[in-house]
Amino acid sequence: MMNREMAVEVEDLSYTYSDGTRALDKVSFSLAEGQSLALLGPNGAGKSTLLLHLNGLLRGQGKVKIRDREISDESLRWVRSQVGMVFQDPDDQLFMPRLDEDVAFGPANMGLTQEEVDERVKWALQSVGLSDLSAKVPHRLSFGQRKRAAFATVLSMRPPVLVLDEPTSNLDPRSRMEMVSLIREQQRKGTAIITATHDVNLVPLLADRILLLNKSIVAEGDIHQIMNRRDLMDDLSLEMPILADLFKTLQEESLYSGAIPFRKDEAIGAIREMLQKKA
Structure with a gap:
């Protein structure tokens, strides 16, 4: 079997906030293209802080490499074209008067032709099931629709790496499963995906590997290896x-x-x- 290229490599990453709070302590892991990793840990474990390092929104001590290129001032623009990040609150990503304009924003800033932008917008909205709402004001969509709309704004850039912060939070059961299907579909297309979540019951559906984080890495491995360890889960105040x-x-x-x-x-x-x- 052919070896996969590494999509994300993190080496000895540490980060301390300006108030002295240590958020990450020597975190190291890697993720190959086409793999899906769930990031699980208690509140304050550093999950969101770690995600923000993966496209250079935060820069700590240590190394972060995206597709074999280290994040630096020189590579930052390229990195952000490679790593699509979906925030927990969809309103952080929706700011244009029309949904299709929000979805077009990223591709348009990549220097694509109008024809290419239009094609990506059409594809991204179709992928998330919002084609019929392209002319809607984003903030008038339901919360579940706004979650999918935020996903579409990232999909339209076709990044090889997706970083998702609590993508299923505050969704009803049907919307949660729709989001899981969207995530898995992107993985089948070869996208590397990192998902931070509190929903332990969805982790086996979302990912193949898991990383338990509590500022440093507590455990990492196959879903079945890690999540049937009651001792590990209890230590992090997590349920199986x-x-x-x-x-x-x-x-x-x-x-x-x-x-x-x-x-x-x-x-x-x-x-x-x-x-x-x-x-």
Whole structure:
């Protein structure tokens, strides 16, 4: 199998705010193209601070490289064309009178022709299911629609790296799953994705790998390796995903001996296996 190129490389990154608060302490990790990483940790763990370093909005001690190029004053403009960041509050990204103008803003500033800009706007709005609302005033959209609209403003630039801060927060269940589908679709297209989230139950749907952060890295690895560790999750005041927690309890009570499921289909398979053994 061909080795993937590294999309993001972070080495010994530390950051202290002006009031003396240490937000990050020697954080190191890497992410290959086409991989999806979930960033999980308690409030104040440094998740948003870390994300802001990935397109140069913050600059701490250590190295941050995007597609083998270190972030510096000279590379900053290029880096921001490579890393699309979607903030937690969509109103931070929507400021034009019409939705299609918001989505066109990034491509237009990349020096593309009007025809290329129009094509990207059409594609991005179609990707997030907002084609019929292109002429709407963004702030009159529902919150879920504004979340998708903010996503479209980044997609229109077609960045190879996506950085998402709480993309499913404050969304209803249907809108959450629509956002998960959008994120996974971009990953299938080869985009490297880093998602900070508090929603432990969505992590197995959003990502393949997880990084537990509490100013420094507590643990990193495969979703199944990390999220069935009750000790790790408890230490960070985090809950295990509800299905994993249930089957972990069954394991501890010697009622189940199989792999811990994280998804509905996995849980159904595990239950069928338990019933067959009992029969």
